[in-house]
Amino acid sequence: MNQKLGSxxxxxxxxxxxxSTASVVGKKEGEGPLKNYFDVIGxxxxxxxxxxxxxxxxLQKAALSLTLGKVNRKSEDVRYLFAGDLLGQxxxxxxxxxxxxxxxFGLYGACSTCGESLxxxxxxxxxxxxxxxxxxxxxxxASAEKQFRFPLEYANQRPKSATWTVTGSGAFLLAxxxxxxxxxxxxxxxxxxxxxxxxxxxxxKDSMNMGAAMAPAACDLIYQHFQDFTSTPEDYDHxxxxxxxTVGSEILVGLLKEKGxxxxxxxxxxGVKIYDGEKQGTGAGGSGCGCSAVTLSGYYLKQLKEKxxxxxxxVPTGALLxxxxxxxxxxxxGIAHGVVIERI
Amino acid sequence: MNQKLGSxxxxxxxxxxxxSTASVVGKKEGEGPLKNYFDVIGxxxxxxxxxxxxxxxxLQKAALSLTLGKVNRKSEDVRYLFAGDLLGQxxxxxxxxxxxxxxxFGLYGACSTCGESLxxxxxxxxxxxxxxxxxxxxxxxASAEKQFRFPLEYANQRPKSATWTVTGSGAFLLAxxxxxxxxxxxxxxxxxxxxxxxxxxxxxKDSMNMGAAMAPAACDLIYQHFQDFTSTPEDYDHxxxxxxxTVGSEILVGLLKEKGxxxxxxxxxxGVKIYDGEKQGTGAGGSGCGCSAVTLSGYYLKQLKEKxxxxxxxVPTGALLxxxxxxxxxxxxGIAHGVVIERI
Numbered sequence: 016m017n018q019k020l021g022s023x024x025x026x027x028x029x030x031x032x033x034x035s036t037a038s039v040v041g042k043k044e045g046e047g048p049l050k051n052y053f054d055v056i057g058x059x060x061x062x063x064x065x066x067x068x069x070x071x072x073x074l075q076k077a078a079l080s081l082t083l084g085k086v087n088r089k090s091e092d093v094r095y096l097f098a099g100d101l102l103g104q105x106x107x108x109x110x111x112x113x114x115x116x117x118x119x120f121g122l123y124g125a126c127s128t129c130g131e132s133l134x135x136x137x138x139x140x141x142x143x144x145x146x147x148x149x150x151x152x153x154x155x156x157a158s159a160e161k162q163f164r165f166p167l168e169y170a171n172q173r174p175k176s177a178t179w180t181v182t183g184s185g186a187f188l189l190a191x192x193x194x195x196x197x198x199x200x201x202x203x204x205x206x207x208x209x210x211x212x213x214x215x216x217x218x219x220k221d222s223m224n225m226g227a228a229m230a231p232a233a234c235d236l237i238y239q240h241f242q243d244f245t246s247t248p249e250d251y252d253h254x255x256x257x258x259x260x261t262v263g264s265e266i267l268v269g270l271l272k273e274k275g276x277x278x279x280x281x282x283x284x285x286g287v288k289i290y291d292g293e294k295q296g297t298g299a300g301g302s303g304c305g306c307s308a309v310t311l312s313g314y315y316l317k318q319l320k321e322k323x324x325x326x327x328x329x330v331p332t333g334a335l336l337x338x339x340x341x342x343x344x345x346x347x348x349g350i351a352h353g354v355v356i357e358r359i
Numbered sequence: 360m361n362q363k364l365g366s367x368x369x370x371x372x373x374x375x376x377x378x379s380t381a382s383v384v385g386k387k388e389g390e391g392p393l394k395n396y397f398d399v400i401g402x403x404x405x406x407x408x409x410x411x412x413x414x415x416x417x418l419q420k421a422a423l424s425l426t427l428g429k430v431n432r433k434s435e436d437v438r439y440l441f442a443g444d445l446l447g448q449x450x451x452x453x454x455x456x457x458x459x460x461x462x463x464f465g466l467y468g469a470c471s472t473c474g475e476s477l478x479x480x481x482x483x484x485x486x487x488x489x490x491x492x493x494x495x496x497x498x499x500x501a502s503a504e505k506q507f508r509f510p511l512e513y514a515n516q517r518p519k520s521a522t523w524t525v526t527g528s529g530a531f532l533l534a535x536x537x538x539x540x541x542x543x544x545x546x547x548x549x550x551x552x553x554x555x556x557x558x559x560x561x562x563x564k565d566s567m568n569m570g571a572a573m574a575p576a577a578c579d580l581i582y583q584h585f586q587d588f589t590s591t592p593e594d595y596d597h598x599x600x601x602x603x604x605t606v607g608s609e610i611l612v613g614l615l616k617e618k619g620x621x622x623x624x625x626x627x628x629x630g631v632k633i634y635d636g637e638k639q640g641t642g643a644g645g646s647g648c649g650c651s652a653v654t655l656s657g658y659y660l661k662q663l664k665e666k667x668x669x670x671x672x673x674v675p676t677g678a679l680l681x682x683x684x685x686x687x688x689x690x691x692x693g694i695a696h697g698v699v700i701e702r703i
Binding site for chain 2: 123131139212214
């Protein structure tokens with residue numbers, strides 16, 4: 016039996032396997048510290064498409080195609096698809112994934128969507144509802160700037176606390192152990208548990224400092240996770256947030272210290288890992304649904320597969336704002352979703 | 360054991376109960392044919408708020424509060440919340456539901472979101488992941504016009520095929536049979552199965568005729584459902600689409616006839632039911648996430664509770680477009696999610 020833990024946490028009795036993954040990124044990500052870990056680095060930011068939204072759709076399509084191809088699978092082998100992105104009405108996913116013709120659960124959790132999609136994907140496999148499902152998320156620097164900030168042509172100046180939206184898509188294929196064996200696929204890692212986050216609003220209103228807006232949600236999630244799993248920071252090789260950046264990461268570590276947990280030795284942030292902030296001019300770090308997705312897919316899963324690390328808590332964080340809510344003077348509430356991933 | 364059927368369908372061995380529901384609507388919906396079925400009819404379209412988006416959030420907050428209150432429950436009794444709306448970055452849900460502090464899965468399925476949220480809610484209860492979960496969706500005429508069409512002040516003329524976005528929110532509380540008994544709650548109905556839809560794109564590009572864009576997705580879903588459950592139209596008192604309106608409904612019935620199924624005797628559409636199109640000037644009918652949510656909550660669930668009907672297939676439909684995708688000349692892909700609801 017899968018085990019229901021405290022507030023929103025689940026521990027799976029038969030942990031779903033991650034049997035394949037792929038990461039597709041843009042030029043800037045391909046020049047950063049993780050460049051050797053990504054599957055595809057695009058040389059053209061439009062990925063051969065006419066506009067930025069279509070380019071982001073192309074990223075998703077490429078990521079899922081490659082993920083399937085790596086293990087010789089087709090769309091028909093995938094029972095459900097859990098997908099989302101940052102754009103209004105999540106059009107990057109709708110137009111990027113429609114050709115696969117897989118029953119779809121469309122998700123929106125801002126930059127936490129990679130965690131949300133992996134959680135629901137794992138929950139459905141562990142429930143016996145599917146032998147194989149896929150999770151796909153993306154973001155694109157230019158479509159996000161157009162959606163949330165200023166047109167690129169405007170050349171707006173950015174405060175140092177601002178993050179840089181990652182151009183990238185990560186796709187993951189999850190399957191039961193039996194299915195992996197039947198297909199003769201060597202699994203990469205397994206998802207042993209999840210902690211689902213609630214909205215946390217500390218009243219931050221600065222959309223150029225989303226790390227600060229999301230840190231309280233990450234703190235709440237990680238604290239809850241420790242309670243539910245009766246675990247401590249030492250139980251994990253890394254506790255990995257999605258895109259808090261340098262500013263938000265510092266706040267998170269401080270907030271958790273106040274609650275009695277010191278994660279400083281194990282905490283890493285995908286937004287900090289993916290760019291060389293000094294050299295690349297990316298401010299506080301990378302952000303976007305794609306940031307945590309490609310960093311998990313390319314970098315952390317590789318380490319788990321090679322058994323260089325044993326167990327991580329992956330915590331993508333999302334800022335639940337829109338330009339409309341921002342312009343109407345609303346706060347920036349945050350959310351985070353936690354996924355425990357272990358080596359096989 | 361829950362039973363996996365064909366493409367994306369599930370049949371629950373222990374069907375989750377709908378133990379409470381509430382509908383909150385605007386003035387126009389409160390003047391329509393279903394006026395006696397809704398719980399709350401607002402006299403002020405802004406629901407006491409400063410802007411349309413906050414008004415839509417207020418709808419969600421009121422619907423969920425009332426749903427909990429009807430069965431003397433609190434937020435803490437609800438393990439997961441499945442919610443979404445039509446606005447960019449689903450801000451109606453984020454700001455409407457944050458105070459409840461319930462672990463949240465944010466969803467986007469356009470106007471199919473009520474079906475998507477009920478599906479995932481039922482799947483999670485049936486999997487044993489939760490004893491009680493909630494599903495909430497909404498739409499608001501004015502926030503949707505602002506988001507998708509023209510500012511109200513512009514007084515744009517509308518073709519007859521255009522639909523009228525419903526101002527309303529429907530909330531549902533699902534629980535296991537044991538939990539309902541423990542709480543001494545008389546259940547309303549039960550969800551016995553789901554069929555999850557995939558994106559279907561027939562190339563329709565007219566955003567003022569979304570019924571035509573969504574009808575193929577509804578056809579695909581219903582056809583697949585009949586195959587998976589080896590059922591026929593006669594097995595249901597009603598097969599209820601979300602917001603195809605008069606134009607889309609006719610197309611759906613025709614498309615399914617071509618595939619060998621005549622649903623004309625049992626088909627109803629929430630968008631057609633909710634307004635008196637002639638008198639209320641609502642074009643082809645109501646639309647929006649709120650349309651199917653409040654019609655199911657207020658009208659159909661009441662009939663199931665009173666055992667006047669036995670079994671329905673509820674099929675909300677969504678048009679996966681945004682103003683950006685429309686302006687870039689993209690098509691309007693559709694999606695539908697099917698939920699089988701039976702009397703206790």
